[in-house]
Amino acid sequence: MEIQTKYFGVMTIDHEAVIDFQTGIPGFPNETAFVFLPLEADSIYQIMQSIHTPELAFVTVSPFLFFKDYCMNLNKTVMEALNIEEEQDVYLSVILTLKRPFKTSTANLVAPVIVSLKEKKGKQIVLDGTIYHTKHPIFQSSDVEEEDDHACPKKKIT
Amino acid sequence: MLVLKRKSHEAITIGDDIEIHILSVDGDQVKVGIEAPKQVEIHRKEIYLSIQEANSEAASVDAIDEALDFLKNFKHQ
Numbered sequence: 652m653e654i655q656t657k658y659f660g661v662m663t664i665d666h667e668a669v670i671d672f673q674t675g676i677p678g679f680p681n682e683t684a685f686v687f688l689p690l691e692a693d694s695i696y697q698i699m700q701s702i703h704t705p706e707l708a709f710v711t712v713s714p715f716l717f718f719k720d721y722c723m724n725l726n727k728t729v730m731e732a733l734n735i736e737e738e739q740d741v742y743l744s745v746i747l748t749l750k751r752p753f754k755t756s757t758a759n760l761v762a763p764v765i766v767s768l769k770e771k772k773g774k775q776i777v778l779d780g781t782i783y784h785t786k787h788p789i790f791q792s793s794d795v796e797e798e799d800d801h802a803c804p805k806k807k808i809t
Numbered sequence: 810m811l812v813l814k815r816k817s818h819e820a821i822t823i824g825d826d827i828e829i830h831i832l833s834v835d836g837d838q839v840k841v842g843i844e845a846p847k848q849v850e851i852h853r854k855e856i857y858l859s860i861q862e863a864n865s866e867a868a869s870v871d872a873i874d875e876a877l878d879f880l881k882n883f884k885h886q
Contacts, residue, residue, distance in 0.1 A: 678861035679868075696880055709867050710880070728847045748867040753879040759867070762860040777852050777860060785863035 655705035658698055659688065669702055670766050673732075676775040677762065682707060685773065687742075687766070697744060699764065711744040714760060717789045722803040723763060729776055733767040742766040746775075747789065757786040780805055 656662050668686050675682045684702040695716055701707035714721040723743075725735065735741055744764050749756045760783035766773040781803065813821060821829045827849065830842035843851055 676864060677857060678864040691881055694881070707868055709864075710870075732848065746864065746867050748863060749870045749880075759860070759863045761856065762863070775860075775864075777850075777857060779852075779856075785859050 654686070654700070654702055656688065656698075656700050657706050657708035658690075658700075662688070664688075667771070670771050670773040672773045672775075674774070676764075677777070679707065687711070687744075696747075699744075699746070710747045710749060711764060712747060712758070712789075713743065714745045714758065714763065717758060718760065718787065721760065723778055723781070724803060725765065725776075729765060729774060733765060733772045733774060734770040735765075735767050736769075740767050740769045742768055748786070754790045756789055758789050759785045760787050761785055 652666060653661055653663050664686050669684050670686065672683050672685060674680065679701075682701050682704060685699050686702060687697040688700055690696040690698060690710070695712055697711045699709040699711045725738075725741070729735070742765075744766075745758045745760055746762070746764065747756055747758050761778050761781060762775050762785065763778070764773060764775045782805070815821065815831045817831055817834050819831055823829065826846050828844040830844070832840040832842050834840075845851060
């Protein structure tokens with residue numbers, strides 16, 4: 652199928668590449684189908700392009716490339732909603748907000764995008780009770796303090 | 810908006826399968842228990858709003874070509 656993209660003009664993509672976001676994503680409830688397109692060959696960045704809205708595209712990246720200790724747990728509801736059986740089926744990424752100067756660009760670590768590669772289903776999930784937020788600078792030293800290598804850092808409950 | 814007065818340990822039902830329980834009240838802080846089908850997503854509103862805003866901002870980046878050039882040229886360590 653042919654789609655109009657924000658960054659690459661008209662592209663021909665395989666039906667199989669379309670990821671179904673059943674309930675859209677926060678702020679874009681009607682955007683239920685996206686495709687992930689590499690920024691360029693071998694790029695670590697993937698453009699999450701809406702199938703239906705050419706001008707809607709996000710720059711995404713694996714959080715671990717910038718935040719090596721990034722930690723999140725997939726809860727059962729998400730696993731079931733996306734029919735995830737094993738962690739290897741999952742493609743995990745976070746949405747970047749590019750800014751000027753570009754070194755101040757940020758990553759949204761509280762709402763990662765989860766894709767089940769097998770089922771071609773995706774969801775932007777909202778982590779609950781974490782220390783993460785929507786604007787972690789990606790080119791500066793991490794402002795996420797890790798307390799324990801084996802547990803996700805939790806926000807102190809007040 | 811429907812407004813109901815409830816006391817501690819009272820509850821509200823919404824439809825057939827959602828219950829909101831007032832567990833305790835301490836000054837201006839209310840502890841609420843929610844029972845709902847697991848496919849019903851429940852979020853603290855300010856967190857959900859911040860994610861909507863972040864998505865809108867991420868989607869409306871200008872000078873994107875320059876930004877993408879920067880990303881392409883940035884050698885990740």
